Amino acid sequence: MQGTFKKIGLVGRSRQRGLTGVLRMLLELLEARSLEVLLEDTLGHVVPNHQCRLASLEAIGQEADLVIVVGGDGSLLSAARTLSKYETPVIGVNRGRLGFLTDITPDDIAEKVPQVLDGHFERESRFLLETEVRRDEAPVGRGDALNDVVVNSGTSAQMIEFELFIDNTFVYRQRADGLIVSTPTGSTAYSLSGGGPIMHPTLDAIVLVPMFPHALSSRPIVVDGNSEIRLDILARNRIHPAVTCDGQVKIKARPGDSVHIRKNPYRLTLLHPMGHSFYASCRDKLRWSNALVS
Known part of the structure; x- marks a missing residue:
C-alpha cells in the first residue's frame, strides 16, 4: 500500500522543547520517500535550510493528505480545531507529557511513521x-x-x-x-x-x-x-x-x-500505528497495574 499519502503536513508549536531534532528526523524520512512536505509557517525558523514549502495551518488542512503533529496533546488539540474542517487525517508524535493523542514517541519514528505512510494504521473518528x-x-x-x-x-x-x-x-x-x-x-x-x-x-x-x-x-x-x-x-x-x-x-x-x-458537525480523523490500544494507553499514562491475573 505504499503511496497512500503523497503530500504531508508538519505542524507543531515552535517553542516546544526538543522540536528541532524531531522535525529534522521527520523531514529526512519524508524526503527519502520523495514525498512533498508542507511545513507550518511558524516552524520555518526551527529547521533552517529546509527545502519544503511553508504554509499556514489552514492551507495545510486544505492541501495535505496527512498531517503529522509534533508536540504534546495540547499541540494536537490546537491543530485539530482547524484540521477537522478539512477531514485531514492526523497522527501525533509526542514531545509533551501524557500524550493520549500523540502516541508515537521520537524513538519510534523510524519504525512507526513508515508503517502509517505505507497504509498500515488504525483509524479513529473523534467528535468535537x-x-x-x-x-x-x-x-x-x-x-x-x-x-x-x-x-x-x-x-x-x-x-x-x-x-x-x-x-x-x-x-x-x-x-x-x-x-x-x-x-x-x-x-x-x-x-x-x-x-x-x-x-x-x-x-x-x-x-x-x-x-x-x-x-x-x-x-x-x-x-x-x-x-x-x-x-x-x-x-x-x-x-x-x-x-x-x-x-x-x-x-x-x-x-x-x-x-x-x-x-x-466536523470530526477529527486520528490515525494510530497498528496494535494501538486505548486500554494500554491508560495503563501507561495513568499508571494502572500491568499485572495479569491468572
Whole structure:
C-alpha cells in the first residue's frame, strides 16, 4: 500500500522543547520517500535550510493528505480545531507529557511513521463540541473543542450559580466553581481530575462534571452525544465567568448570558500505528497495574 499519502503536513508549536531534532528526523524520512512536505509557517525558523514549502495551518488542512503533529496533546488539540474542517487525517508524535493523542514517541519514528505512510494504521473518528455564548439571544462569542468546554468562575474560592438544561429540559440549578462539558476524548483530561468517568473514545456521549459543587449529592452525568446543552448564568451573579475550549480558546461571559454546547458537525480523523490500544494507553499514562491475573 505504499503511496497512500503523497503530500504531508508538519505542524507543531515552535517553542516546544526538543522540536528541532524531531522535525529534522521527520523531514529526512519524508524526503527519502520523495514525498512533498508542507511545513507550518511558524516552524520555518526551527529547521533552517529546509527545502519544503511553508504554509499556514489552514492551507495545510486544505492541501495535505496527512498531517503529522509534533508536540504534546495540547499541540494536537490546537491543530485539530482547524484540521477537522478539512477531514485531514492526523497522527501525533509526542514531545509533551501524557500524550493520549500523540502516541508515537521520537524513538519510534523510524519504525512507526513508515508503517502509517505505507497504509498500515488504525483509524479513529473523534467528535468535537461547539459552543456559543449568547447575550440577549445574540451570539457574543464561539469556539470549538476536541476535549472539553469549561464554564468556571475564574476566581479562587468563589462560586457561580447557573441553571442546566439538556434538550430544553430543566436538569438542576447549581452553585459550583463551574461545569466541565467533555467529549470521550477529553474524559482522560480535565474531566478526569474533576472526578469524571473515563469513557472509551468510540462512545457517542458527553459527560457533564460539576466543579466543586455546593451540593454534595451532585455527580457527573453522561448524556447522549447529540444532546443540546445550555447553561443559563443567573443574572444575580457578580462574577463574569470564563468559558474556555480545550483550555486554549477563552470567551468572557456575563451574568444573564447563556452558554450553548452541542456536537460539532466536523470530526477529527486520528490515525494510530497498528496494535494501538486505548486500554494500554491508560495503563501507561495513568499508571494502572500491568499485572495479569491468572
